[in-house]
Amino acid sequence: MRYNYKNGVQKKRSKKPIIFISMLVLGFLYGGVTYSAPQIAPLLASADQTAQYLLSTKPAEDSTRLYIPRLNINSDISDITSNERSSEGGILDLSAPRYTLGLTPMETIAKSPLFRVSEVKSGDDVYLDHAGKRYAYKVTDTSSDTGEQLTIKACGRECSDSDMVIRAEPVGSVVWSDGKPSLRSL
Secondary structure, eight states: OEEETTTEEEOOOOSHHHHHHHHHHHHHHHHHHHHTHHHHHHHHSOTTHHHHHHHHOOOOTTOOEEEEGGGTEEEEOTTSEEEEOOTTOOEEEEEEESOOOOSSHHHHHHHOTTTTGGGOOTTOEEEEEETTEEEEEEEOOOOOOOSSOEEEEEESSSOOTTSEEEEEEEEEEEEEETTEEEEEEO
8 A cells, every 4th residue: 555645545556457458468469370370471481482492402201391382382291191192102192271270370380281272373383292202293274183193182170072172283203413403204
């Protein structure tokens, strides 16, 4: 308590409500940033970051990565559903949730590799690293699921027939010589 000669004895106000409201506002802000992280991610990276990475990095033996340079997508997809049915051992069927919320914004981005898949257009290049080899594909308008095609399916919580499906035909594989990548056509 404090004594003021004009107002008399005054009780000290508690700072708990202010702290509680501040924490609540900060929590909502953090949740909003985490929720919208996949939408914000393209604004944080340079437009050609994925293309530069593809030119400067060889595929790793122990990971599976998906690259879509036009959308600046460079995602580790080792833990998503895949089906190998290629004569060369490449993954041709990929299914993953379009959006998965994580505890942090970066975890949300990492768990949502196919968030922007609806922006893929016919003619876009798609690269897939698998078992130490990089496969190159070109997105087509074809609706059949035959032959050596890459099929990417972006699902909701569970995959269904109404989910977006992208199909891409193989162009070749990327080989490295003298430290530089080049495309070997099929």
